[in-house]
Amino acid sequence: MKNDFKSQILEGIPEELPEPQLYDKTINHAPKRKNILTNTEKKLALKNALRYFDKKHHKTLAPEFLEELNNYGRIYMYRFRPSYKITARSISEFPHRSVQAAAIMLMVSNNLDYAVAQHPHELITYGGNGAVFQNWAQYRLTMKYLAEMTDEQTLVMYSGHPMGLFPSHKEAPRVVVTNGMVIPNYSKPDHWEKFNALGVSQYGQMTAGSYMYIGPQGIVHGTTITVLNAGRKIGNDGLGGKLFVTSGLGGMSGAQAKAAVIAGAIGVIGEVNPKAVKTRHSQGWVDEVYSDLNELIKRINKARKNKEAVSLAYQGNIVDLWEKFAKDGIKVELGSDQTSLHNPWSGGYYPAGLTFEESNKLMASDPDKFKKKVQESLKRQVAAINKLTANGMYFFDYGNAFLLESSRAGADILKKDGSFKYPSYVQDIMGPMCFDYGFGPFRWVCTSSDPKDLDKTDMIAMKVLEKIAKTAPAEITQQMKDNIRWIKEAKKNKLVVGSQARILYADAEGRSKIAEAFNNAIRKGEISAPIVLGRDHHDVSGTDSPYRETSNIYDGSQFTADMAIQNVIGDSFRGATWVSIHNGGGVGWGEVINGGFGMVLDGSKDADRRLKSMLFWDVNNGISRRSWARNEGAVFAIKRAMKNNPGLEVTVPNFADDSLIDKLIK
Numbered sequence: 001m002k003n004d005f006k007s008q009i010l011e012g013i014p015e016e017l018p019e020p021q022l023y024d025k026t027i028n029h030a031p032k033r034k035n036i037l038t039n040t041e042k043k044l045a046l047k048n049a050l051r052y053f054d055k056k057h058h059k060t061l062a063p064e065f066l067e068e069l070n071n072y073g074r075i076y077m078y079r080f081r082p083s084y085k086i087t088a089r090s091i092s093e094f095p096h097r098s099v100q101a102a103a104i105m106l107m108v109s110n111n112l113d114y115a116v117a118q119h120p121h122e123l124i125t126y127g128g129n130g131a132v133f134q135n136w137a138q139y140r141l142t143m144k145y146l147a148e149m150t151d152e153q154t155l156v157m158y159s160g161h162p163m164g165l166f167p168s169h170k171e172a173p174r175v176v177v178t179n180g181m182v183i184p185n186y187s188k189p190d191h192w193e194k195f196n197a198l199g200v201s202q203y204g205q206m207t208a209g210s211y212m213y214i215g216p217q218g219i220v221h222g223t224t225i226t227v228l229n230a231g232r233k234i235g236n237d238g239l240g241g242k243l244f245v246t247s248g249l250g251g252m253s254g255a256q257a258k259a260a261v262i263a264g265a266i267g268v269i270g271e272v273n274p275k276a277v278k279t280r281h282s283q284g285w286v287d288e289v290y291s292d293l294n295e296l297i298k299r300i301n302k303a304r305k306n307k308e309a310v311s312l313a314y315q316g317n318i319v320d321l322w323e324k325f326a327k328d329g330i331k332v333e334l335g336s337d338q339t340s341l342h343n344p345w346s347g348g349y350y351p352a353g354l355t356f357e358e359s360n361k362l363m364a365s366d367p368d369k370f371k372k373k374v375q376e377s378l379k380r381q382v383a384a385i386n387k388l389t390a391n392g393m394y395f396f397d398y399g400n401a402f403l404l405e406s407s408r409a410g411a412d413i414l415k416k417d418g419s420f421k422y423p424s425y426v427q428d429i430m431g432p433m434c435f436d437y438g439f440g441p442f443r444w445v446c447t448s449s450d451p452k453d454l455d456k457t458d459m460i461a462m463k464v465l466e467k468i469a470k471t472a473p474a475e476i477t478q479q480m481k482d483n484i485r486w487i488k489e490a491k492k493n494k495l496v497v498g499s500q501a502r503i504l505y506a507d508a509e510g511r512s513k514i515a516e517a518f519n520n521a522i523r524k525g526e527i528s529a530p531i532v533l534g535r536d537h538h539d540v541s542g543t544d545s546p547y548r549e550t551s552n553i554y555d556g557s558q559f560t561a562d563m564a565i566q567n568v569i570g571d572s573f574r575g576a577t578w579v580s581i582h583n584g585g586g587v588g589w590g591e592v593i594n595g596g597f598g599m600v601l602d603g604s605k606d607a608d609r610r611l612k613s614m615l616f617w618d619v620n621n622g623i624s625r626r627s628w629a630r631n632e633g634a635v636f637a638i639k640r641a642m643k644n645n646p647g648l649e650v651t652v653p654n655f656a657d658d659s660l661i662d663k664l665i666k
């Protein structure tokens with residue numbers, strides 16, 4: 001049996017069983033999941049897992065899988081982890097018949113790279129539960145299908161399970177992904193626990209299950225934009241000497257430390273998990289670590305005096321920090337929270353009063369008691385935050401369901417009219433300043449995996465943006481400036497981990513013109529291999545999420561998901577190479593529907609046509625919806641788009657006078 005990379009990929013599920021693998025304690029593992037299945041359901045989970053394997057192996061595998069289910073709450077099939085290094089190698093190294101499929105293999109591999117993924121052995125990329133696959137059999141089968149497929153087939157992915165290759169045509173997406181799609185009445189967090197334990201559904205987060213994660217860079221850029229604009233909410237004199245307090249040094253939250261420094265602030269971040277603190281400190285994202293609050297306060301005072309841009313981690317529970325700051329009357333200018341409250345009962349939030357280890361035990365041994373502890377802790381956290389906001393702090397929810405879970409816990413977080421006391425970062429910042437104008441997290445990956453290609457794309461993108469900026473209307477000048485500054489300094493920030501990727505907030509015009517310029521450069525041989533375009537789902541059109549992406553929609557439609565569904569359907573017939581639609585992502589299972597795409601540019605005329613058609617729709621769908629919701633920035637943006645594109649004809653809203661309505665209904 002050949003054991004090299006290509007042979008293992010082409011073999012898929014191996015004929016002979018590989019040796020069992022030891023549980024590697026040096027790797028960051030997913031927490032033990034809730035033991036939620038009845039014995040009858042456990043039998044079902046085993047039968048479900050065994051259907052990937054020849055019957056002759058069932059006697060060996062059945063007890064092993066049961067042990068995994070009992071020990072970890074899931075069947076990951078650890079034995080089938082491949083022996084080769086999973087990483088974004090150059091596209092030509094992946095065995096393939098379709099270049100588009102090879103690009104997807106690269107993207108899948110990047111999401112599972114040990115240097116990139118949060119819990120690589122459990123196939124989790126980020127956010128604690130953002131899965132690429134549910135188990136290693138699914139990974140192996142998928143890679144085999146991708147290696148075999150032609151441009152006249154489409155691979156169908158059901159929540160990590162490759163249903164198979166179906167005949168299609170060259171213009172169709174090569175892969176169609178659905179993650180966590182369930183009947184709406186079965187979309188509570190425990191449904192996820194159960195369906196995932198049964199092996200029939202998964203939580204794809206946003207860019208995990210859709211193969212579009214680009215490591216920490218994506219989130220550092222988005223967080224920098226957010227912190228900069230939050231700073232503009234409290235004054236026009238920049239963030240020098242101002243304090244930004246928040247929590248979380250995990251997958252995405254870790255970006256806060258780096259972003260605070262790029263934005264010029266003093267960032268203080270509470271983190272309860274010593275491993276997470278160590279990772280970010282050794283990476284250089286966190287400058288200094290404190291476990292004594294008095295020492296930390298002394299250091300903050302010094303930084304404030306010297307207007308230092310510095311990131312300070314507090315190793316401990318964020319609730320202790322907030323309570324101390326409230327008690328001592330510490331002046332905090334900006335505040336937020338980025339614990340994983342989209343997943344509050346199984347490791348996303350560590351309650352005050354328990355050590356990290358005590359919490360990890362309690363959440364599995366006594367989930368009800370653990371839940372009470374989390375809720376008590378949230379109440380305390382909110383009480384301290386309320387004191388500091390009364391003293392002038394600008395607090396915002398960072399899309400982690402902090403306001404939602406705090407309200408469910410009975411914390412003092414609601415106004416009299418039942419709305420939240422604090423805005424979400426989308427309501428106040430990203431929505432009106434970026435999404436309504438079409439600016440969102442456009443990104444690309446150089447499939448040569450050669451840093452030189454990335455440098456070339458940076459140059460091309462910068463030139464395109466500078467040209468557009470010359471004639472951009474006043475409404476979007478600030479956004480253009482922020483992004484030109486970012487792309488100029490992007491390389492210097494050294495944020496590339498894994499694939500050679502870049503993120504850049506751009507509007508429809510920017511995305512399309514940058515993509516066209518890349519395609520031309522590939523055609524001319526200036527860039528050595530195809531480029532994958534994509535974006536975070538956290539964007540203008542991709543996501544319906546009432547407490548986050550669509551939290552600045554005020555016409556009552558924030559609880560509908562037509563936009564996200566229309567988006568993924570529209571992308572798929574306008575030329576996307578792969579599309580995905582997910583239940584859950586960011587704020588939690590049942591709380592959001594979000595979708596994304598990947599598009600391979602190979603320098604061809606076909607790619608030119610596809611990119612223009614699809615990127616235009618992918619942004620303007622959301623702008624039209626935001627405009628219909630009476631968001632003024634979006635009304636401006638869609639009218640401008642119509643003027644520039646005669647084929648676009650969108651229904652625009654008329655604005656009724658409040659006085660007329662108020663007279664009728666008192």
Ligand SMILES: NC(=O)c1ccc[n+]([C@@H]2O[C@H](COP(=O)([O-])OP(=O)(O)OC[C@H]3O[C@@H](n4cnc5c(N)ncnc54)[C@H](O)[C@@H]3O)[C@@H](O)[C@H]2O)c1
Nearest residue numbers: 248250251252253271272273318339340349350399400586
């Ligand atoms: N950064 C963004 O732009 C962004 C956008 C949308 C949503 N989010 C949300 O932010 C949350 C965090 O994402 P992540 O990928 O970093 O998750 P993560 O689980 O990797 O990190 C969260 C961190 O919070 C720590 N933590 C939990 N409770 C704590 C407590 N009481 N005190 C101190 N530390 C505590 C955990 O140890 C963990 O390291 C998620 O809910 C995510 O959906 C982030």
